[in-house]
Amino acid sequence: MAVFNFGSINIDHVYSVSHFVQPGETLSSSAYQSILGGKGANQSVALAKAENNIYHVGAIGSSDSAFIEQMEKAGVNCTHIRALSDVASGHAIIQVTPDAENAIILFGGANHCLSDDHIASALAFAKTDDWVLLQNETNAIADIIESSHARGLNIAFNPAPMTASVKSLPLDKLSLLIVNEVEAEQLTGESDVEKIKQSLLANYPSTQFVVTLGKQGAWYVSAEDQHYCPAFKVDAVDTTAAGDTFIGFFLAAYQRKESMPDALKYASAASALAVTKAGAAPSIPNVDEVAAFLQKNN
Numbered sequence: 001m002a003v004f005n006f007g008s009i010n011i012d013h014v015y016s017v018s019h020f021v022q023p024g025e026t027l028s029s030s031a032y033q034s035i036l037g038g039k040g041a042n043q044s045v046a047l048a049k050a051e052n053n054i055y056h057v058g059a060i061g062s063s064d065s066a067f068i069e070q071m072e073k074a075g076v077n078c079t080h081i082r083a084l085s086d087v088a089s090g091h092a093i094i095q096v097t098p099d100a101e102n103a104i105i106l107f108g109g110a111n112h113c114l115s116d117d118h119i120a121s122a123l124a125f126a127k128t129d130d131w132v133l134l135q136n137e138t139n140a141i142a143d144i145i146e147s148s149h150a151r152g153l154n155i156a157f158n159p160a161p162m163t164a165s166v167k168s169l170p171l172d173k174l175s176l177l178i179v180n181e182v183e184a185e186q187l188t189g190e191s192d193v194e195k196i197k198q199s200l201l202a203n204y205p206s207t208q209f210v211v212t213l214g215k216q217g218a219w220y221v222s223a224e225d226q227h228y229c230p231a232f233k234v235d236a237v238d239t240t241a242a243g244d245t246f247i248g249f250f251l252a253a254y255q256r257k258e259s260m261p262d263a264l265k266y267a268s269a270a271s272a273l274a275v276t277k278a279g280a281a282p283s284i285p286n287v288d289e290v291a292a293f294l295q296k297n298n
Helices: 039-049 062-074 115-122 143-149 163-170 181-188 192-205 242-255 262-272 287-297
Strands: 004-005 010-016 030-038 052-063 077-084 091-094 102-105 131-135 153-157 177-181 210-211 219-223 226-229
Touching: 004 039, 004 115, 030 039, 030 062, 030 242, 039 052, 039 131, 039 242, 052 062, 052 115, 062 077, 077 115, 115 143, 131 143, 131 242, 143 153, 143 192, 153 181, 153 242, 177 181, 177 242, 192 210, 192 219, 210 242, 219 262, 226 262, 242 262, 262 287
Parallel strands: 004 052, 004 131, 010 091, 052 077, 131 153, 153 177, 177 210
Antiparallel strands: 010 030, 091 102, 210 219, 219 226
């Protein structure tokens, strides 16, 4: 089994600041890093570090091929990544404060250049028990969902960053929808967790859901079952890739057919470890680190 992740690849420009810059303010940063990021790339790296068979499908500016090499070193199959000479790579400007909060500005760039033939050529390699993973940082999301569903593939979608267009997507064709609390509120119009769960099930009865709540833990919800997992308590340094790490490790455990409580706990442990390190992809732990953390915190 494999995951085909149609996802963004960003270059993260990370600035350490005392507070988020205000309108009209010029603020000096105490540190700067240029590192691999993007929700798509982060989730692919997380799946690879969870020892899952992961193919990344995406695009990047040809001058930034070194970032593809970083993904390959992490264990991601990059056969379906295209380097484009006429467009800049997607990138993000990230402010990180001393209390590990972040503010992010995105530029889509090459991430919005997935073509019909690129999508079709990647899906041609997928088998019926494989998964397609999507986020909301690329183009052609509706087309990928429709094509994947027509092929009988499992589809997981993380609608981040959340936009109004998400509601017009064929969400009823998803196997799994993964949202954080803010995204869930925007999708359902509800703020109470129980009402959010009820709304999701009422609108998409055939879909499974994972709702992550940060320090409040995470829920798995389906028409047949529900499971809750509390969050692990750690000293956070940078929360940038926490959600992406959770998704990668959860989907890896799901594919291995682990029990749902174990899959949630496994993903929560990986996410907790990720926030104790700075950066996006570089903060994602490997399976040995997660196993040691779980043994220590059982």
